[in-house]
Amino acid sequence: MIVAQQFRYxxxxxxxxxxxxxxxxxxxQLIVWLDTVANARVHGxxxxxxxxxxxxxxxxLQRLPExxxxxxxxxxxxxxxxxxxxxxxxxxxxxxxTRRVVEIEQLPDLIRIIxxxxxxxxxxxxxxxxxxxxxxxxxxxRPQARTHDRPTMMIGRIGDHVPLRSxxxxxxxxASLAMEGRP
Numbered sequence: 001m002i003v004a005q006q007f008r009y010x011x012x013x014x015x016x017x018x019x020x021x022x023x024x025x026x027x028x029q030l031i032v033w034l035d036t037v038a039n040a041r042v043h044g045x046x047x048x049x050x051x052x053x054x055x056x057x058x059x060x061l062q063r064l065p066e067x068x069x070x071x072x073x074x075x076x077x078x079x080x081x082x083x084x085x086x087x088x089x090x091x092x093x094x095x096x097x098t099r100r101v102v103e104i105e106q107l108p109d110l111i112r113i114i115x116x117x118x119x120x121x122x123x124x125x126x127x128x129x130x131x132x133x134x135x136x137x138x139x140x141x142r143p144q145a146r147t148h149d150r151p152t153m154m155i156g157r158i159g160d161h162v163p164l165r166s167x168x169x170x171x172x173x174x175a176s177l178a179m180e181g182r183p
Contacts, residue, residue, distance in 0.1 A: 009038075010038075013033075013037070013038070014029075014030065014033050014037075014038075038050065039051040039054070070107045070108065071107070071108065072105045072106065072107055073104075073105070073106040074103065074104070074105055074106075075087065075103070075104040075106065076101060076102070076103055076104070077101070077102055077103075077104050078100060078101055079094055079098055079099070079100050079101070079102060083095075083096060083098070083138060083139070084132070084134075085102060085104065085113060087104055087106060087111055088106070088125070088126075088129075089128075089129035089130060090125075090126040090128070090129065090130065090131045090132070090133070091130075091131070091132045091133070092111050092113065092121065092123045092126075092132075092133050093121065093123075093132075093133065093134040093135050093138045093139075094113050094115070094120055094121050094138060095120050095121065095137075095138045095140070096138060096139060096140045097140075098113075098115050098120055098121075099115050099116065102114060102115050102120070103115075106125070107125075108125070109124060109125055110122060110123070110124060110125060111123045111124075111125055121135065121138065123135070
């Protein structure tokens with residue numbers, strides 16, 4: 001709740017009624033606003049000037065690591081009957097013989113799927129919702145063509161990929177329907 005209130009404060013007090021020509025312009029305006037408004041105000045709960053309180057506490061704060069910090073959100077997910085797990089409104093494949101319940105580690109740019117402590121799948125995070133990321137190596141029920149041992153990926157929504165078939169199949173279906181009297 002506190003985080004939501006902080007974003008609300010910035011959204012309503014800084015962004016509202018302003019326009020920006022570039023990202024650099026936005027950053028410059030933000031620095032001025034922080035120095036003259038946000039950090040110069042008396043905080044409603046602590047009754048202390050924000051910048052002064054931060055200066056007092058700064059020696060107690062730990063430094064950030066030099067390398068990139070991969071924050072991990074850990075989740076538990078149920079594997080669907082078609083071998084997919086849902087994360088953030090998108091669907092990611094797991095190998096055919098994966099247990100029904102798996103652990104998920106979500107990093108900023110990667111979904112890691114873990115079964116009994118072993119990473120069984122990794123997928124890049126998909127943008128948007130109702131997107132599918134299916135690694136064909138996860139599907140062992142049918143023979144697979146080997147192409148230099150590179151993984152073949154299908155990205156998109158179910159139905160976006162239509163298998164190629166001979167037109168004779170459709171002619172046979174049409175003839176069958178015609179014999180039944182269907183249009």
